Amino acid sequence: MIVNKIKNLRPVFLTTVVIPTLLAALYFGLLASDVYISESRFIVRSPDKPAPTGFGVLLKGASLAGAGEEIYAAQDYVASRDALQALNKDGAFTRAYGTTAVSFFDRFNAGGFHPTFEDLYKYYEKKVSVAHDTTSSIVTLTVRAFTPRDAQHFNEQLLEMAEATVNKLNDRGRQDLIRFASREVDDAKAKSQAAALALSAYRNQAGVVDPEKQATVQIQMISKLQDELIATRTQLLELRAFAPQNPQVEVLVTRARGLSGEIDEQLGLVAGSQKSLSSRAAQYQRLALESQFADKQLASAMTSLEEARNEARRKQAYVERIVQPNLPDDALEPRRLRGIISTFILGIVAWGVISMLIAGVLEHKD
Incomplete structure (x- = not known):
């Protein structure tokens, strides 16, 4: 019928x-075949980055904010071929999804051919999904498998990989920040040492410690000699006026001549020749200025290094799990009745x- x-x-x-x-x-x-879904949710927090709207405002109130770059990095890594390669270490993913217990229409490599890694990756994209809510900055990781244990196990592994990715980015960022600051300190140390050595070599070569201070001492000495010369000449004039035959006249003449020569010699040491202190002062001041500038650069670089270390501590971003990977107790897919009715x-x-x-x-x- x-x-x-x-x-x-x-x-x-x-x-x-x-x-x-x-x-x-x-x-x-x-x-x-029955499909079991394991879901987990996490957020990447950073103490000093600006928080988004919505749920991020609450985090900002607690001095914590969503770290956008790290979130997208973790999301992209979970959906990448590198994540699949790590997940399929020793063929674990292939065995879980390619077992004969799974329906011919659902399992991986049902035809028994020699699949490529790209074939496995296309299959992987259908079983693992990552969704990022830009309003709350919460990332939802969903894994579909044919047994509850596999769904939870692979979800947990991917979540650990996401955490490792964020930690690696943190370490690299901190190391780069401190490495660049340390390099500046090393360069500043080398410049400061070179400037100090150049100044010391010039002092040894020129036979001066500080031309300006030495010139001050010399000028004071010349001033005393000039005072003594004036006094001698005054005494000489008095003797010639009142006692021209006094034997002290010759003595005073000789003394005045000697003082005048000494004054000329001391003036020559201060200025007037290539070996004078004034000619040496220009080169000395240039080297001293370079040494002072190098020391200031070194102090600034060391301050920057300390600030970089503090900044590296503040830039610590980390994954905080909101929902742990669950162990499903019922198959949510396929929706059999709905599939038949839809068809x-x-x-x-x-x-x-x-x-x-x-x-x-x-x-x-x-």
Whole structure:
């Protein structure tokens, strides 16, 4: 009786509705494997980065903010080939999704061929998904597997990889920040040492410690000699006026001549020749200025290094788990009844459209 009714159905209805619905019922009812979904949620926090709107405002109130760059880095890594390669270490992922316990239509490499890594990655993209809510900065990691344990296990592994990615970025950022500051300190130390050595070498070569201070001492000495010379000449004038035959006249003349020569010699040491203190002062001041400038650069670089270390501590970003990877106790997919009904409805729609087209063609032909 049923066979006769099926025979009486129009071929179009049979093709678009009956057969697809029967195949859907066969697949969803008998062939499709149960799919278990494990879900976890996490957020990447950083103490000093600006927080977004929404949930991030609450985090900002606690002096913690979402670290946007690290979030996207963790998200991209979980969805990358590197994550799959780490997840499939010793073939763990391939064994879990390629076992014969899984339906032929659902398992990986059901045909028994030699699949490439790209084939595995395409399959991986269908089983692992990462969603980032930009409002709350919460990342949701979802893993689909054919056993509850596999779903939870792979979700936990991927979550640990995300944490390791954030930690690696943190370490690299801190190391780069401190390394650049340390390099500046090393360069400043080298310049300061070179400037100090150049100044010391010039002092040894020129035989001076500080031309300005030495010139001050020399000028004071010349001033005393000039005072003594004036006193001698005054005494000499008095003797020549009142006692020109006094034997002290010659003594005072000789003394005045000696004081005058000594004054000229001391003036020559201060200025007037290439070996004078004044000519040496210009080179000395240039070297001293370079040494002072190098010392200031070194002090500034050391301050920058300390600030870089403090900044590196403040830039610490970390993953905080909001929802741990759950162990599913029921298969949420496939949605068998909905799949069958959807196939039936789509078949009805296709049958109606095709029937109308055929009726229009036949009417036009008549």
